[in-house]
Amino acid sequence: MKNYQVDITIIGSGPGGYRAAVLGALRGRKVAIVESATWGGTCLNRGCVPKKDWHETAKWIEQSRHYAQRGVVGPDLAGDMTQAWEHQHQVVKTVRSSYVDYLKRLGVQLLDGLGSFQDPRTIVVRGQDGETQQIQTRYSIIATGSTPALPRGIQTVPGKVLTSDMLYDDAAPAGKRVILIGGGVIGTEFAYIFRQLGKEVQWLVNSPSLSHTRYSPQAKDTLKAALHTLDIQAQEHFRVSRIEEDARGVSVFAEDGRQVQGDWVLLATGRHAFTQGLGLENTAVHLDEQGFVETDTYLETAEPGIFALGDVVGPIMNANQAMSDAQIIVHNLLSEEKTARNPAWVPELVYSAVELARIGLDEDTAEDEGFEPAVGFAAFETSPRALGQDDTAGFVRLLADMDSGELLGGEIVGRDAGELIHLLANSGDREEALRRIAETRVNHPSRAEELVNATETLAARWGLEAQIFGAGESADAL
Numbered sequence: 001m002k003n004y005q006v007d008i009t010i011i012g013s014g015p016g017g018y019r020a021a022v023l024g025a026l027r028g029r030k031v032a033i034v035e036s037a038t039w040g041g042t043c044l045n046r047g048c049v050p051k052k053d054w055h056e057t058a059k060w061i062e063q064s065r066h067y068a069q070r071g072v073v074g075p076d077l078a079g080d081m082t083q084a085w086e087h088q089h090q091v092v093k094t095v096r097s098s099y100v101d102y103l104k105r106l107g108v109q110l111l112d113g114l115g116s117f118q119d120p121r122t123i124v125v126r127g128q129d130g131e132t133q134q135i136q137t138r139y140s141i142i143a144t145g146s147t148p149a150l151p152r153g154i155q156t157v158p159g160k161v162l163t164s165d166m167l168y169d170d171a172a173p174a175g176k177r178v179i180l181i182g183g184g185v186i187g188t189e190f191a192y193i194f195r196q197l198g199k200e201v202q203w204l205v206n207s208p209s210l211s212h213t214r215y216s217p218q219a220k221d222t223l224k225a226a227l228h229t230l231d232i233q234a235q236e237h238f239r240v241s242r243i244e245e246d247a248r249g250v251s252v253f254a255e256d257g258r259q260v261q262g263d264w265v266l267l268a269t270g271r272h273a274f275t276q277g278l279g280l281e282n283t284a285v286h287l288d289e290q291g292f293v294e295t296d297t298y299l300e301t302a303e304p305g306i307f308a309l310g311d312v313v314g315p316i317m318n319a320n321q322a323m324s325d326a327q328i329i330v331h332n333l334l335s336e337e338k339t340a341r342n343p344a345w346v347p348e349l350v351y352s353a354v355e356l357a358r359i360g361l362d363e364d365t366a367e368d369e370g371f372e373p374a375v376g377f378a379a380f381e382t383s384p385r386a387l388g389q390d391d392t393a394g395f396v397r398l399l400a401d402m403d404s405g406e407l408l409g410g411e412i413v414g415r416d417a418g419e420l421i422h423l424l425a426n427s428g429d430r431e432e433a434l435r436r437i438a439e440t441r442v443n444h445p446s447r448a449e450e451l452v453n454a455t456e457t458l459a460a461r462w463g464l465e466a467q468i469f470g471a472g473e474s475a476d477a478l
């Protein structure tokens with residue numbers, strides 16, 4: 001049995017674990033990272049990276065409908081999921097090998113196998129070949145992510161009843177008629193992607209799409225309208241209770257007796273924290289009622305020296321949160337001044353018929369926290385850049401406190417929202433944020449200009465000129 005002595009051990013190599021390993025090594029610490037399955041975790045192998053690759057393909061196909069009017073002529077184009085699957089697979093392989101390479105170059109010790117606490121400072125790693133290795137560690141980070149949650153009584157069947165994990169682990173099933181279950185983020189993203197990739201999609205949801213998220217009603221309505229334009233509509237109040245397979249495919253039954261038939265099913269019915277086999281009983285680490293690892297606001301568990309991040313901590317499950325958590329933990333391990341987790345200021349995204357991005361507080365939360373939120377709005381409808389791209393859906397919506405002009409939150413809907421949100425994500429002084437945006441030297445024509453326009457709307461409509469433009473000359477003095 002091989003033995004290692006390190007400063008920090010990370011269990012799980014998803015975006016959170018990977019980022020923690022990189023930051024720990026860059027700060028001169030001896031780091032080991034353990035992975036029981038594919039290096040890179042859910043995000044790289046079965047989540048964000050392959051999904052965004054498909055979203056890009058779906059956008060190309062949608063945009064091809066504008067080709068003729070722009071003077072690009074030729075036969076009609078259509079999506080092919082088999083080829084799209086191959087494309088994402090190649091992208092994922094390339095990214096994975098560059099990730100692993102970088103960790104090795106930084107001197108991180110990579111260990112293949114299931115990591116399990118023998119005691120709070122000892123982790124045993126069991127490889128698939130039965131070999132075991134042991135790590136003595138000063139600190140540990142649990143970064144073991146999540147797995148798909150299935151409705152009660154429903155089981156997966158390869159090629160017929162899949163989760164998103166299974167969809168990317170093996171080539172996509174051939175059948176054209178797909179039944180998609182769930183109105184959460186995955187359901188809303190895949191309804192669009194599947195449709196553009198040439199599938200006939202029956203989308204079953206028990207509550208309206210994204211109803212449990214913090215996007216504004218305006219954002220959800222814009223997305224709904226874009227999906228309708230592409231003839232994508234959900235069957236609402238469909239609570240799945242049973243799935244049957246036969247020679248012709250699959251039948252999905254609702255609690256109220258409705259029945260839908262198709263070739264295969266994708267279950268997008270949530271995910272839960274994954275802690276199986278971690279040996280937490282040999283530590284003081286505690287799980288909450290939903291199975292998430294409990295931590296304090298600095299992400300330390302009930303066992304001093306053991307931290308946790310990302311999906312396994314929840315409740316927000318996205319790569320951005322996992323990577324932000326990693327930054328916080330490594331910072332706190334190495335600095336006197338501690339930083340607390342603040343999920344509100346980590347961007348959230350949805351990639352569907354339009355992109356939705358948001359950060360900060362929504363109106364209700366802002367009011368609850370004692371602010372008086374004012375809204376600044378700018379639509380892409382008249383943006384020269386958006387018009388030139390034949391893609392004018394969406395807007396920028398900024399929230400500021402009426403008294404102080406402090407930026408409270410922001411939402412960007414439309415093409416490239418996932419890139420533009422970074423202009424709001426800088427964690428600098430938020431009392432100065434709107435002034436910083438208003439003074440940004442912009443590229444023209446660009447979508448980023450609409451952020452400047454939204455700050456100007458805020459100033460003009462809510463009398464925030466002094467806070468946003470500064471106390472310069474008044475109009476009377478001119």
Ligand SMILES: Cc1cc2nc3c(=O)[nH]c(=O)nc-3n(C[C@H](O)[C@H](O)[C@H](O)COP(=O)(O)OP(=O)(O)OC[C@H]3O[C@@H](n4cnc5c(N)ncnc54)[C@H](O)[C@@H]3O)c2cc1C
Pocket residue numbers: 011012013014015016017034035036037038039040041042043044046047048049051052113114115116143144145146164165186274276277278309310311312317318319320321322349351
């Ligand atoms: C279809 C889909 C699309 C998504 N798209 C996006 C997106 O566009 N943007 C976004 O921000 N988020 C997206 N997400 C969410 C994102 O993938 C997750 O939030 C993110 O991967 C969580 O990162 P993590 O580091 O917490 O864990 P994970 O990425 O889940 O990684 C955990 C790793 O730990 C390993 N592990 C578990 N137990 C052990 C053990 N005992 N020993 C060793 N290794 C272990 C697992 O094998 C796994 O590799 C998507 C998710 C899905 C399913």
Ligand SMILES: NC(=O)c1ccc[n+]([C@@H]2O[C@H](COP(=O)([O-])OP(=O)(O)OC[C@H]3O[C@@H](n4cnc5c(N)ncnc54)[C@H](O)[C@@H]3O)[C@@H](O)[C@H]2O)c1
Pocket residue numbers: 151181182183184185186187189204205206207238239240241267268269270271316317318319348349350351
């Ligand atoms: N862009 C991103 O950041 C991104 C992308 C994909 C996934 N994720 C994260 O991954 C996690 C999993 O995504 P998800 O969409 O599976 O989960 P989710 O929790 O967002 O949504 C699950 C949906 O399934 C529905 N559902 C559950 N049981 C059902 C039943 N029996 N019949 C019909 N509907 C049922 C729920 O009502 C809900 O609408 C989420 O936390 C999500 O935020 C993030």
